[in-house]
Amino acid sequence: MTDLAHDYLDLDGLFxxxxxxxxDRVRAFVQERIKPHIAxxxxxxQFSREIAREMGKARLLGMHLSGYGCPGRSAVEYGLAxxxxxxxxxxxxxxxxxxxxxxxxxxHKFGSEDHKQRWLPGMAAGELIGCFGLTEPGxxxxxxxxxxxxxxxxxxxxxxxxxxxxxxxxIADVAVIWAKTNEGDGAGEGxxxxxxxxxxxxxxxxxxxxxxxxxxxxxxxxAEITLTDVRLPADAVLPDARGLRGPFSCLNEARYGIMWGAxxxxxxxxxxxxxxxxxxxxxxxxxxxxxxxQQKLVDMVLEIQKGVLVALQTGRLKDAGTLRxxxxxxxxxxxxxxxxxxxxxxxxxxxxxxxTLDHSPLRHANNLESVRTYEGTDEVHTLIMGAAITGIPxxxxxxxx
Amino acid sequence: MxxxxxxxxxxxxxxxxxxxxxxxxxxxxxxxxxxGFVDRDLLPVINDYWDRAEFPFELVPKIAxxxLVGSTISGYGCPGLSRLAAxxxxxxxxxxxxxxNTFFGVQTGLAMGSIALLGSEEQKQRWLPGMAALDMIGAxxxxxxxxxxxxxxxxxxxRRDGxxxxxxxxxxxxxxxxFADVVVVWAxxxxxxxxxAIVVGKDADGRYPDGYSADLITGKIGKRAVWQPDITLRxxxxxxxxxxxxxxxxxxxxxxxxxxRGGAAWESLGHAIAAYEIALAYAGERQQFGKPIASFxxxxxxxxxxxxxxxxxxxxxxxxxxxHEQGRLTGPMASLAKMHHARKARQVCLDARDILGGNGLLIxxxxxxxxxDMEVVHTYEGTDSIQSLIxxxxLTGISAFT
Ligand SMILES: Cc1cc2nc3c(=O)[nH]c(=O)nc-3n(C[C@H](O)[C@H](O)[C@H](O)COP(=O)(O)OP(=O)(O)OC[C@H]3O[C@@H](n4cnc5c(N)ncnc54)[C@H](O)[C@@H]3O)c2cc1C
Ligand SMILES: Cc1cc2nc3c(=O)[nH]c(=O)nc-3n(C[C@H](O)[C@H](O)[C@H](O)COP(=O)(O)OP(=O)(O)OC[C@H]3O[C@@H](n4cnc5c(N)ncnc54)[C@H](O)[C@@H]3O)c2cc1C
Numbered sequence: 001m002t003d004l005a006h007d008y009l010d011l012d013g014l015f016x017x018x019x020x021x022x023x024d025r026v027r028a029f030v031q032e033r034i035k036p037h038i039a040x041x042x043x044x045x046q047f048s049r050e051i052a053r054e055m056g057k058a059r060l061l062g063m064h065l066s067g068y069g070c071p072g073r074s075a076v077e078y079g080l081a082x083x084x085x086x087x088x089x090x091x092x093x094x095x096x097x098x099x100x101x102x103x104x105x106x107x108h109k110f111g112s113e114d115h116k117q118r119w120l121p122g123m124a125a126g127e128l129i130g131c132f133g134l135t136e137p138g139x140x141x142x143x144x145x146x147x148x149x150x151x152x153x154x155x156x157x158x159x160x161x162x163x164x165x166x167x168x169x170x171i172a173d174v175a176v177i178w179a180k181t182n183e184g185d186g187a188g189e190g191x192x193x194x195x196x197x198x199x200x201x202x203x204x205x206x207x208x209x210x211x212x213x214x215x216x217x218x219x220x221x222x223a224e225i226t227l228t229d230v231r232l233p234a235d236a237v238l239p240d241a242r243g244l245r246g247p248f249s250c251l252n253e254a255r256y257g258i259m260w261g262a263x264x265x266x267x268x269x270x271x272x273x274x275x276x277x278x279x280x281x282x283x284x285x286x287x288x289x290x291x292x293x294q295q296k297l298v299d300m301v302l303e304i305q306k307g308v309l310v311a312l313q314t315g316r317l318k319d320a321g322t323l324r325x326x327x328x329x330x331x332x333x334x335x336x337x338x339x340x341x342x343x344x345x346x347x348x349x350x351x352x353x354x355x356t357l358d359h360s361p362l363r364h365a366n367n368l369e370s371v372r373t374y375e376g377t378d379e380v381h382t383l384i385m386g387a388a389i390t391g392i393p394x395x396x397x398x399x400x401x
Numbered sequence: 402m403x404x405x406x407x408x409x410x411x412x413x414x415x416x417x418x419x420x421x422x423x424x425x426x427x428x429x430x431x432x433x434x435x436x437g438f439v440d441r442d443l444l445p446v447i448n449d450y451w452d453r454a455e456f457p458f459e460l461v462p463k464i465a466x467x468x469l470v471g472s473t474i475s476g477y478g479c480p481g482l483s484r485l486a487a488x489x490x491x492x493x494x495x496x497x498x499x500x501x502n503t504f505f506g507v508q509t510g511l512a513m514g515s516i517a518l519l520g521s522e523e524q525k526q527r528w529l530p531g532m533a534a535l536d537m538i539g540a541x542x543x544x545x546x547x548x549x550x551x552x553x554x555x556x557x558x559x560r561r562d563g564x565x566x567x568x569x570x571x572x573x574x575x576x577x578x579x580f581a582d583v584v585v586v587w588a589x590x591x592x593x594x595x596x597x598a599i600v601v602g603k604d605a606d607g608r609y610p611d612g613y614s615a616d617l618i619t620g621k622i623g624k625r626a627v628w629q630p631d632i633t634l635r636x637x638x639x640x641x642x643x644x645x646x647x648x649x650x651x652x653x654x655x656x657x658x659x660x661x662r663g664g665a666a667w668e669s670l671g672h673a674i675a676a677y678e679i680a681l682a683y684a685g686e687r688q689q690f691g692k693p694i695a696s697f698x699x700x701x702x703x704x705x706x707x708x709x710x711x712x713x714x715x716x717x718x719x720x721x722x723x724x725h726e727q728g729r730l731t732g733p734m735a736s737l738a739k740m741h742h743a744r745k746a747r748q749v750c751l752d753a754r755d756i757l758g759g760n761g762l763l764i765x766x767x768x769x770x771x772x773x774d775m776e777v778v779h780t781y782e783g784t785d786s787i788q789s790l791i792x793x794x795x796l797t798g799i800s801a802f803t
Contacts, residue, residue: 039620043620135759138688139689140689140758140759141689141690141758142689142690142691145689145690145691164759165759211763213452213763213764214762214763214764214769215762215763215764215769215770215772215773216762216769217762281547282548282549282550282551283550283551283554283802283803284551284554284803285803290786291801292786292789292790293786340751344747344776347776348779348780348784348785348786351549351550351780351784352544352549352573352574352777352780352781354776354780355621355622355623355624355773355776355777355780356618356619356620356621356622357620357621357622358620362622362623362773362776363622366622366769366773369751369754369755369761369762369769369772370759370762372755373755373758373759373761373762374759377755377758378755379697379699379700382699383699394698395690396690396691396692
């Protein structure tokens with residue numbers, strides 16, 4: 001019989017034996033390799049380079065990609081792994097997303113055979129690190145206004161510009177940089193001219209500085225990149241990506257993982273609160289005996305169960321090849337929003353102890369503030385869904401017919 | 402005919418209903434003094450202390466110079482502020498920083514408040530003037546590892562032994578208690594089973610009595626720039642004259658807390674104002690999709706909702722101060738404001754954080770600090786649930802705590 005405290009609706013019954021086996025393996029990895037250290041990593045704002053190799057060995061990098069040393073697992077399996085990793089910490093799941101869903105998937109989808117051979121096996125093994133440079137100081141929710149520019153010159157390309165919030169950029173070996181070009185439609189101005197470039201980070205003119213100090217996501221790295229006269233060979237460009245469709249299709253991969261991940265963080269916060277509530281006594285009884293505490297725990301269970309169902313349905317659509325990008329917005333918006341509420345509520349159950357790193361909920365809640373913002377803010381996903389429902393885009397309200 | 406003018410009011414963009422016009426001269430003066438200190442001395446340095454989890458000792462003399470320590474207490478070198486001015490003081494300090502406000506609140510409301518309320522004339526003379534000058538720092542030790550919400554069941558004991566009281570037990574989350582000169586310890590008298598308040602002080606060399614030790618709680622996510630240690634008391638001997646004369650039962654601890662609970666409501670308001678003002682300014686400057694994000698409906702709606710909450714909170718606070726001044730504010734009334742404000746202010750800080758996008762994650766924009774500090778306000782001085790049960794008991798006449 002299902003353990004109601006941990007799987008109220010027997011959702012485990014919706015997964016195959018292989019899927020559960022993979023989930024349990026990742027859960028064990030998180031238990032052994034992340035949980036014992038995470039409070040320290042978070043407090044010291046450090047990302048362990050070694051853990052990247054261990055994740056490579058555990059076959060967690062580029063999971064849903066095939067060939068070139070990648071594990072080739074299903075979308076649902078990738079989702080389950082993201083959920084378990086984020087139950088450890090959003091920063092570690094973010095690493096896996098940036099490496100696998102953003103950097104590796106850009107190369108896998110749009111790179112030449114040479115690009116794939118050169119980078120993917122090492123990245124899948126965690127020996128090489130990739131990053132994904134889309135956001136700029138002036139272009140966040142609206143990447144089409146990016147100003148980073150790649151000029152086609154006789155023997156290659158020259159890049160100029162600045163990127164912001166780029167995960168892993170200070171330790172990356174290769175950066176996928178999105179830039180406007182003087183080629184194709186809307187040369188130099190329009191989003192249609194956007195191309196992707198593989199920039200080895202030791203190329204002269206490339207530099208990255210960590211963005212600190214942060215409130216959340218402390219166990220992961222984000223950086224500011226400056227590109228000054230960065231000279232690249234002609235074949236540095238990703239041949240098969242043109243316009244924003246390129247980076248957006250990578251974002252869709254990452255957004256998909258996030259809807260699972262957020263529920264992992266929420267579940268971990270709930271489990272911490274539940275265990276504490278059963279143990280902590282006030283007024284002579286465990287605080288779990290109070291109606292108000294039970295209501296908090298029940299509300300958490302409701303939203304976690306629903307959120308996992310949303311993620312699973314999205315994953316099944318993705319595996320069937322019928323998932324539309326607008327459908328991903330539903331899970332990203334809902335699951336992150338609910339996860340934040342759950343973690344903050346879990347924090348209150350812990351009383352004063354909830355504001356320390358001895359417990360996970362507030363760490364998760366602070367991390368999730370980043371997750372709410374990146375890969376499309378709440379407002380952006382609301383407007384993506386709004387446009388899908390009404391047929392009217394409202395991103396730059398007032399200028400539509 | 403009334404005219405509706407547009408544009409932000411002059412004093413502060415959060416004072417939409419021009420409520421500060423209702424302030425007395427005294428309260429306005431306090432507001433300006435504290436705001437000056439916050440803008441000039443506190444804001445430039447606080448993020449760094451917060452990040453490093455260090456207490457900003459450099460600000461202590463500057464706080465003393467404000468001449469506001471002791472707040473509503475009259476005499477003994479204290480300013481004898483009205484409740485309104487005291488509330489505005491808290492609001493403005495929290496608008497700057499929650500840690501510094503907590504330091505101030507522990508000193509003034511909890512430690513000095515206990516002595517002013519429960520000390521003999523001699524005890525007030527002995528401690529309050531030094532504390533008002535911040536030459537002596539205070540702490541208030543009620544919470545224990547096993548007793549937070551049910552502090553009424555505290556287990557630390559006090560045993561009379563000749564000219565001394567002997568204290569044994571453990572306390573948790575005690576602000577300032579690693580360096581305070583005056584630690585008000587709440588302990589149960591083994592003789593009559595009643596809770597008393599006994600001051601543990603330092604000797605002439607600045608040392609705590611034997612058996613007193615303080616261990617800082619580390620790894621805090623909120624209120625990082627103020628210290629709370631765990632303290633242990635093992636046979637700590639304190640002269641009999643250190644027992645606060647009028648502290649006879651747990652009810653007396655509750656009396657102190659009732660008058661500070663309103664402070665937590667003002668504090669929440671201060672955090673909300675800070676977060677809102679930062680978000681409003683940011684939204685006006687930040688451009689996406691070719692225009693300021695302030696031009697989007699979703700952003701305007703958020704700002705309007707934040708302002709509505711702030712205005713309501715402000716009105717609550719003014720009325721609370723009036724009632725307090727007239728001696729008509731009950732504990733449950735203060736609880737209602739604390740519960741409401743902590744919840745609303747946390748939401749305002751969350752929305753503000755969202756408006757700042759990725760930058761909202763960075764300590765340099767201050768909002769993240771206010772947001773996590775609000776988590777603490779949500780819990781201390783009685784949690785959300787506890788406040789609702791205090792109000793509930795008052796409404797129904799039935800206690801639902803156990
Ligand atoms: C921890 C972290 C890691 C990241 N990693 C990466 C990475 O690896 N690579 C990368 O390229 N980027 C990365 N990012 C950047 C991230 O994608 C951006 O922060 C995000 O796109 C939001 O942009 P912004 O921060 O500039 O906010 P803004 O776009 O300035 O948004 C500010 C506010 O305005 C609102 N808003 C904006 N436009 C509208 C509109 N039309 N209507 C209504 N409201 C609107 C937003 O919802 C938000 O509330 C990361 C960010 C963080 C915080
Ligand atoms: C930064 C900080 C500074 C502090 N400073 C001081 C200080 O200077 N001096 C001092 O003495 N204390 C201080 N405190 C302690 C603070 O007052 C306590 O944390 C607070 O009273 C809550 O107690 P607790 O942490 O033990 O939580 P608990 O009482 O264990 O509460 C845990 C959860 O159980 C719930 N709960 C408890 N009882 C009931 C019930 N009957 N019905 C329903 N739900 C219930 C609570 O609402 C909460 O959600 C400080 C705390 C913090 C975090």
